[in-house]
Amino acid sequence: xxxxxxxxxxDYSGKLVITEPTNLKPxxxxxxxxxSATIENKFINDExxxxxxxxxxxxxxxxxKTEPISSDFTSDDAKWDYLKEKHNL
Numbered sequence: 001x002x003x004x005x006x007x008x009x010x011d012y013s014g015k016l017v018i019t020e021p022t023n024l025k026p027x028x029x030x031x032x033x034x035x036s037a038t039i040e041n042k043f044i045n046d047e048x049x050x051x052x053x054x055x056x057x058x059x060x061x062x063x064x065k066t067e068p069i070s071s072d073f074t075s076d077d078a079k080w081d082y083l084k085e086k087h088n089l
Contacts, residue, residue: 007019007020008020016031
């Protein structure tokens with residue numbers, strides 16, 4: 001089996017539409033769908049973020065003082081930055 005990476009869209013009827021031309025022979029194919037992840041946080045204001053519930057008193061104070069992480073933060077990038085610094089890469 002050979003793999004191809006193509007982009008497409010799901011239309012309003014729920015059907016997959018490939019938006020790129022392909023040079024494939026007619027026949028059955030196996031499809032794996034990776035949907036783009038989008039975070040919808042435009043309805044959350046800063047005050048709601050700072051009011052994180054916690055039963056532990058020390059965590060309530062700590063959560064009130066912390067700022068939320070940026071939307072483009074990835075733990076893999078943070079790990080890679082740490083390893084580069086640790087091993088002088």
